Every structure is written in structure tokens, then in C-alpha cells.
Amino acid sequence: MKTVLCYGDSLTWGYDAAGQGRRHAFEDRWPSVLQAELGGAARVIPEGLNGRTTAFDDHLADCDRNGARTLPTILASHAPLDLIILLLGTNDMKSFICGRAIGARQGMGRLxxxxxxxxxxxxxxxxxxxxxxxxxxxxxxxxxFSAMFGESIAESRKLAPLYAALAAEVNCDFFDAGTVAETTPLDGIHLDAENTRRIGAALAPKVRDMLEI
Structure with missing residues (x-):
């Protein structure tokens, strides 16, 4: 059986903006949907953390949010792995973290x-x-959320083309989740249950192809 690790932030954790910070039901989170779509051909490990960045410190956080610093331990803990899905960058858009899409692109390169x-x-x-x-x-x-991310709306739209270019440069696969899902106006950055399910379903054919299952 193949093993897939989903490394991300609150979009992977399943933050529910309508539920005052509670999580979406387990079956609605996109890694769970991906697991269901793949059936018994792969095991999907969700590794989401609210506020996680690609490679930047958040000195206001109660635990380590720097994705580059925690990734090696998580990779070793779950090895062997056949595929890692990296879905990060939104928290890099906070003005007091980075605030620039190019910073997230560089952070993804580091990961x-x-x-x-x-x-x-x-x-x-x-x-x-x-x-x-x-x-x-x-x-x-x-x-x-408007105070944290309002100035980052335009920058966040640069993430997909920057990530696509990075993927081509380093020869890895790429998917733009914005082609199948949109953030909720409740807070501007998170996903409702329907949109997080869409990501899991849309990733399934890509993952099947990559893992040849």
C-alpha cells in the first residue's frame, strides 16, 4: 500500500470558519476525502497545523509554526513515504510574517x-x-482576519503562477487548488465543508497518476 503525507496549515487541519474555530467533520476534510477516493490503494496521513508557514517564524504563536523547521522530524516519523503533498503559503501572506508571494515561493522551494x-x-x-x-x-x-490578510489579497493571487513556475523548475508536480475551491467570505482565508471536499476529490486523479495506482 502506498503512503501519502499531507503537510499543510489550517486548510489541511480543517478549520471551520462558521464554527468559531472548530474543525470540519473528519469526513469533510480534504485529506479524508482523498483517502476515500483512493480506497485501499493508499494510506493518507493528514498533517495540518493552524498558522503553519512555509519557512517563517511566528513569534506570536504558542507552538512552532515554521514548516521548514518541523518538516524533517515529521518526514522521519512517517517514513517510508511515497508522496508528500505540500499545501502552504496562506499564512506567509500575513504582513507581520512575510506578506509577499515571492517569500512563500522561496519557502516552498526550501521545503x-x-x-x-x-x-x-x-x-x-x-x-x-x-x-x-x-x-x-x-x-x-x-x-x-481583514486586518491580518486584507493587504495580501493581490499577493495571494500570485501564488499559483509562482508555484507552477517553481514546480517546473525543480521537476515536481503542481496543482492549483484555486481552480476547484474558493475561500469563504466569513473570514477570507478558510474553506467551507464543500470547498475542502472539492480539493480532496480533485487531487485524487493526480495522486493516482503520480503513484501509478
Whole structure:
């Protein structure tokens, strides 16, 4: 059986903007939908953390949100892996974190380097990489989220083309989640249950092709 690791932020964790920060039902989260679509051909491991960045520190956070710093431990913990899906970048858009799409692109490049350069337990091979750009940030009437992300709307729209170019440069696969899902106006960055399910369903054919299952 193949093993897939989904490494992401609150979009992977399943943050429900309508539920005051609670999680979507397990079966609605996109890694769960991907697992269901793949059936018994693969095991899908969800590894989402609210606020996780690609490679930037958040000194206001209660735990380590720097994706580049925590990734090696998580890769080694779950090895051997056949595929890692990287869906990050939204939190990089916070003005006090980075605020620029190019920063997220550079951070994603760092994550890919980590995946391919790690010495894996039992001499396991490095997994394949699927780079996924998040749906763009949108306007919201939520005061807090608007203050954190309002200036990042235009920058967030640059993520997909930057990630696509990075994927072509380093020879990994790419998918634009914004082609099948959109963020909720409740807070401008998260997904309702329907849209998170769409991502899982849309990724399934891509994953099947990559893993030849």
C-alpha cells in the first residue's frame, strides 16, 4: 500500500470558519476525502497545523509554526513515504510574517529541498512531491482576519503562477487548488465543508497518476 503525507496549515487541519474555530467533520476534510477516493490503494496521513508557514517564524504563536523547521522530524516519523503533498503559503501572506508571494515561493522551494535532501530511516527513498497552491485570499467583514490578510489579497493571487513556475523548475508536480475551491467570505482565508471536499476529490486523479495506482 502506498503512503501519502499531507503537510499543510489550517486548510489541511480543517478549520471551520462558521464554527468559531472548530474543525470540519473528519469526513469533510480534504485529506479524508482523498483517502476515500483512493480506497485501499493508499494510506493518507493528514498533517495540518493552524498558522503553519512555509519557512517563517511566528513569534506570536504558542507552538512552532515554521514548516521548514518541523518538516524533517515529521518526514522521519512517517517514513517510508511515497508522496508528500505540500499545501502552504496562506499564512506567509500575513504582513507581520512575510506578506509577499515571492517569500512563500522561496519557502516552498526550501521545503522541497528538505524533502529531497533528508537522510531517511532504513535508507528509504525520498517521496515524490506534489506542490499545491491555496485558493486566493478574499475580502471579508471579519475585523481580525481583514486586518491580518486584507493587504495580501493581490499577493495571494500570485501564488499559483509562482508555484507552477517553481514546480517546473525543480521537476515536481503542481496543482492549483484555486481552480476547484474558493475561500469563504466569513473570514477570507478558510474553506467551507464543500470547498475542502472539492480539493480532496480533485487531487485524487493526480495522486493516482503520480503513484501509478
Amino acid at each position: 522541497i529541498d528538505i524533502v529531497r535532501g533528508l537522510t531517511y530511516p532504513m535508507a528509504a527513498a525520498a517521496p515524490k512531491v506534489l506542490l499545491v497552491s491555496p485558493p486566493a485570499v478574499r475580502e471579508t467583514e471579519d475585523i481580525n
